[in-house]
Amino acid sequence: MTRGSVDARSDEDLLLAHVRGDPGAFSTLIERHQDYLWAVACRTSSNADDAADALQDALLSAHRMADRFRSDAKVTSWLHRIVVNACLDRIRRNRLRATVPLPDWDVAQYADEHDHMAAVDLSLSIGRALDELPADQRAAIVAVDVEGLSIVEAAERLGVPTGTIKSRCSRGRLRLSQILGHLRDP
Structure with missing residues (x-):
């Protein structure tokens, strides 16, 4: 599958293919939903830098935890939840750091x-x-x-x-x- 071509597999099929070892399946899944996931991260985080860091953390978690996906929800809902949780974790960590507000x-x-x-x-x-x-x-x-x-x-x-x-x-x-x-x- 070349970059930019359309993969007709469903999100669930792509996630399953990733779990089974398909090296391009997870990338295809994320490319399909990257704009939506970025928007979720931006809306949930306090700034774009935190959103970018949280999104990266979330995608790494999703990549590692793909074998734990239960088919009782859509893959996009599962990814949404992971992104929101990563943003909330980052917000909590940021509160622990001493900062001086402008x-x-x-x-x-x-x-x-x-x-x-x-x-x-x-x-x-x-x-x-x-x-x-x-x-x-x-x-x-x-x-x-x-x-x-x-x-x-x-x-x-x-x-x-x-x-x-x-x-x-x-x-x-x-x-x-x-x-x-x-x-x-x-």
Whole structure:
């Protein structure tokens, strides 16, 4: 199979072929889903560097643990969960390191409504607010409100009950409204 050609095997078949020793099967599987997995890592992590590191960790884990895949879920759900868990692990490790935060300059009050940069400022404010949420709430909010997954799909991907997703989203949304309250019109 040459690079760039389409492999008609299903994701499950590619993963099984990898487990059986096919040297190109895992690469084909990851190439097929790399944009989606990168987006998940970026949305779950606090910055692109952490997302890249977490995604690399996740792909190494998936490569090593491929023989443990149970066919009770889709391969993409399995990969999604591994990526989210790697991001959450990195977030926890980063909290253990001593850091000095940069001053948080909020430029929303200076934004011109005709200025397209206001949308960029808003996006950055929302990103900073998401970073303040606990990792489990952020993962639930991103899955449901950003990626548009249903509660059931988010629960499946994150490996928790649907009620847990509902409560994490509820608590996360409440906290976001508190953090972003300054953006409301007077």
